[in-house]
Amino acid sequence: MSSRTVEQDVADAIAAWMRWIPRWEPPVHRGRARICRRCTGSPLIHAAGIPEATPHQVTHALVSRMQKIIDRRVDEFTEAALPALYAELQGAEAWAAGGYDPRAGLAPEFEGLDPDPEPGDAAQPFLFTMGELAEQARGSAHLPRPPLTREEREQLHKDLAVADRVAGDTGRAVCAALVAYRSEVSAAIARFVEPQVEALLEQLAKHLEPPE
Helix, strand or coil: CCCCCHHHHHHHHHHHHHHHHHHCCCCCCCCCCCCCCCCCCCHHHHHHCCCCCCCHHHHHHHHHHHHHHHHHHHHHHHHHHCHHHHHHHHHHHHHHCCCCCCCCCCCCCCCCCCCCCCCCCCCCCCCCCHHHHHHHHHHHHCCCCCCCCHHHHHHHHHHHHHHHHHHHHHHHHHHHHHHHHHHHHHHHHHHHHHHHHHHHHHHHHHHHCCCC
């Protein structure tokens, strides 16, 4: 188990986000209009005091860094205290290894997002998508895994309940630590993000004005 506190992990993640946000620019491509399951309804957004109109990638970059803290601590607890669940997760990972995953190794601001942008012209479809490549790799990599026994399923249900409680407790601790950085987060968004959004809206408004 990590000897670091949640507060230390949050401080490091905020510092990394602060180093990234001056480099943010509005994306030039049109992304998919799908709901982000990581950000939608996340209490991390409220805890950090992120304004509602903040561009999603900016929000996602912070939320993903905080989620990494929670996931890592749950993984460490699972390995140390829940051997049945840890063995099952390791077995599932090994069974699925070898397939192509377009989301592997992404920076936090892209983790959890759809790797394929929405096609802009139906007359010019993609030859293939990243999601299709990953699905093909999964479909051809392995046969179905052996079924679990009833005792194994019961133990996994118990372990999952414990892991869920650890995740909830860690999430609340991360939210509590985030509150201390609300003013810094808001100031960074106001300095580096809002002027770019306002300039983009102003440019869009000029294009929409009728010719004189």
